[in-house]
Structures are given as C-alpha cells and as structure tokens.
Amino acid sequence: MIQRLLRYAYLLMVIALTACGGGSDPFYSQPPAGPGGGATPPVFPFGTNVPVPRAPVAALPAPVRTPPAGPRVLILYDEPEDNQYARLGRGFGIMLQNLLGHFDAEVQAIPVQQYRNGSVNEYHTTFYIGWATGQTVPTNFLSDVSRTNARVVWLRSNLEQMNLLDGFSTRSRWGFVPWGSRFFDAGPTPAGSVPSFFSTVYYKNLSFQKRATIYEGEIAADPEVFITEVTDRTRARVHAVIGNPATGATAPYVLQSDNFWFVAESAIQLHPCP
Known part of the structure; x- marks a missing residue:
C-alpha cells in the first residue's frame, strides 16, 4: 500500500515538473542558444527567466456591483x-x-x-x-x-x-410624550422563572413574542422598552403595540407623527439566548 502511494506521489511530481518546465506552460519560452549551439540553461529550474511580453492593460474591468x-x-x-x-x-x-x-x-x-x-x-x-x-x-x-x-x-x-x-415639546409638535424605559416587573418571582415584562408585540392581527429564558442560572432576555403615551391621535399614529401579558399594560411599539418615527426598542439588539 505504501509503495503504491509513493509511486502515485512520484507520478504527480513528474506531471507537475513537466507542466511547469516542459513547455506546456503558455507563458514559457525556450531559452536562446548558447555559443556552441546548445540551449543556455535557465537560471531558474522551472520555465525561463526571460520576460514574456504582454500587451498593456487598456482599462480596468467594470466593477462587479454598480x-x-x-x-x-x-x-x-x-x-x-x-x-x-x-x-x-x-x-x-x-x-x-x-x-x-x-x-x-x-x-x-x-x-x-x-x-x-x-x-x-x-x-x-x-x-x-x-x-x-x-x-x-x-x-x-x-x-x-x-x-x-x-x-x-x-x-x-x-x-x-x-x-x-x-x-x-414632543406633545405640541408630535402629539405624544416620552416617559422612559421599563425593564422587568418588580416583585417576587418564583425560582427558575423569568419576571414579567413588555414581551409581546401586536401588529394588525399578528403577535410576536420576545424570547426570554434561564441560561446557566442567568436570565437571558432583553426586557428594556421605552414607553411613550399618545396625547393627540390626530397627529400621532400607532402602527404596532407592545404589551405586558402579566399586567395587561400596553404602549406604542411603532409610532409615527408626520416625518418622525419612533420604535420602542432597538429591534436589532443582540439577545443573549442560547
């Protein structure tokens, strides 16, 4: 088995050497003849040290992405x-x-x-x-x-x-007021369970649950949400709502007033969940 592998490796070496120095390389050129009529040995063992003339690059290729x-x-x-x-x-x-x-x-x-x-x-x-x-x-x-x-x-x-x-004033300009951030609900929580928080987003007839779990003894969740209150519904439009299922409290999740949009959390936030 070892002898077969050695023969196979030797064959690959012969093929590689032939391809590099035996004239099959398209950029290879034969060295000029020496004084006695024979070929002058190349300086390098593969190919030749004589530069191969190439046409200059007329222009760079077009970018892949416009x-x-x-x-x-x-x-x-x-x-x-x-x-x-x-x-x-x-x-x-x-x-x-x-x-x-x-x-x-x-x-x-x-x-x-x-x-x-x-x-x-x-x-x-x-x-x-x-x-x-x-x-x-x-x-x-x-x-x-x-x-x-x-x-x-x-x-x-x-x-x-x-x-x-x-x-x-956000109240006079946009028709809503900012109250501040909310996190986990205060109060006792059974061992091994996650405290309640604003965890469910409602959009039209759909609901989306924010993931929360216990991982290696630690709570893995991002409960922070910023609470706002609409004071003028003719100026501020609520596109989606976020709610706390434990307390029944809700707040705007996506809010728009003219050219200003507000999202109650960083929806691209990394969540430390397994």
Missing part, C-alpha cells in the same frame, strides 16, 4: 466613552446597514457624537440607534430633528432629551 441607486440613509448610533460595551453601537449600525442593503440604499453609519449640523437634510432617512440608555445626545442633532422635514427614525432610548430643547 453604485447604489436607492435612497441615501444616515445611521447614527451611541458610542459612549469609557464604556466597555461601546463597540456594540458599531455592531448595531452594521446590522441595520445590512438590512437596508435589501433596498439598494446608499448608507453611511457613524457615531452620533460625530454628527454635523444639517446632515439630516442631506439624507432621505436618518436612523438613530439609542441603545445606551442615559447617553447624552448631541444638542445639534436634537435641534435638527426638531426642525427637519426629512424622515427620522428613532430607536428606543434617550427620546426624553428632545424636551430639553428651548421652546420645543
């Missing part, structure tokens, strides 16, 4: 300083960018701290991923959001900072 022809989209995400999870923001931005790729969108994703004045008006839609609750949102971005007619989609936290602007 530039996006869809809408221009800006993604802003929290990137808090001195936070061990700061890079999560970039990860969420990439995931949202991948989703928007289905619409052939031209997407730019940057930390919200790098926002420059007037940028919302240069894009068809601007997304803000407020995953870091309590993170200070730049005032220039808040101010532009309060005035722009371009579409803005705000995901989860820090919306209450809009009401810190002088002369601005």
Whole structure:
C-alpha cells in the first residue's frame, strides 16, 4: 500500500515538473542558444527567466456591483466613552446597514457624537440607534430633528432629551410624550422563572413574542422598552403595540407623527439566548 502511494506521489511530481518546465506552460519560452549551439540553461529550474511580453492593460474591468441607486440613509448610533460595551453601537449600525442593503440604499453609519449640523437634510432617512440608555445626545442633532422635514427614525432610548430643547415639546409638535424605559416587573418571582415584562408585540392581527429564558442560572432576555403615551391621535399614529401579558399594560411599539418615527426598542439588539 505504501509503495503504491509513493509511486502515485512520484507520478504527480513528474506531471507537475513537466507542466511547469516542459513547455506546456503558455507563458514559457525556450531559452536562446548558447555559443556552441546548445540551449543556455535557465537560471531558474522551472520555465525561463526571460520576460514574456504582454500587451498593456487598456482599462480596468467594470466593477462587479454598480453604485447604489436607492435612497441615501444616515445611521447614527451611541458610542459612549469609557464604556466597555461601546463597540456594540458599531455592531448595531452594521446590522441595520445590512438590512437596508435589501433596498439598494446608499448608507453611511457613524457615531452620533460625530454628527454635523444639517446632515439630516442631506439624507432621505436618518436612523438613530439609542441603545445606551442615559447617553447624552448631541444638542445639534436634537435641534435638527426638531426642525427637519426629512424622515427620522428613532430607536428606543434617550427620546426624553428632545424636551430639553428651548421652546420645543414632543406633545405640541408630535402629539405624544416620552416617559422612559421599563425593564422587568418588580416583585417576587418564583425560582427558575423569568419576571414579567413588555414581551409581546401586536401588529394588525399578528403577535410576536420576545424570547426570554434561564441560561446557566442567568436570565437571558432583553426586557428594556421605552414607553411613550399618545396625547393627540390626530397627529400621532400607532402602527404596532407592545404589551405586558402579566399586567395587561400596553404602549406604542411603532409610532409615527408626520416625518418622525419612533420604535420602542432597538429591534436589532443582540439577545443573549442560547
């Protein structure tokens, strides 16, 4: 058996050497004749050291993918300083960018701290991923959001900072008020079970359950949701609702007022479930 393998390996070596140096290479050229009429041995054992002339490249090939022809989209995400999870923001931005790729969108994703004045008006839609609750949102971005007619989609936290602007009120402008984040319900919970929280999303006649479980003795779930309340239903439209089955409480999940959209959680958040 070993002898057969050795013979097979030897045969492969002969074929490889023949292909490389025996004239079968299309770029191989025979070395020039020496003084005695014989061929001058090549410097290298395979082929020749004589350059093979090739026609110059006239032009670079066309790109495989044409530039996006869809809408221009800006993604802003929290990137808090001195936070061990700061890079999560970039990860969420990439995931949202991948989703928007289905619409052939031209997407730019940057930390919200790098926002420059007037940028919302240069894009068809601007997304803000407020995953870091309590993170200070730049005032220039808040101010532009309060005035722009371009579409803005705000995901989860820090919306209450809009009401810190002088002369601005979400109630008067958009017809709703932000209350803040909610997590697990307080109170005793039986051992081995997950506390109740806003876990069910209702859209039209469908319901979607957020996953929550116990994994290695720890609760694996993302319960945080940002609660808002509609004060003027002629101005604010609720497209989807999120509810807490244990208490019966509900809140807007997807909310729209004119060009401003709000989603009560970061729907692209990573869930630490097995």
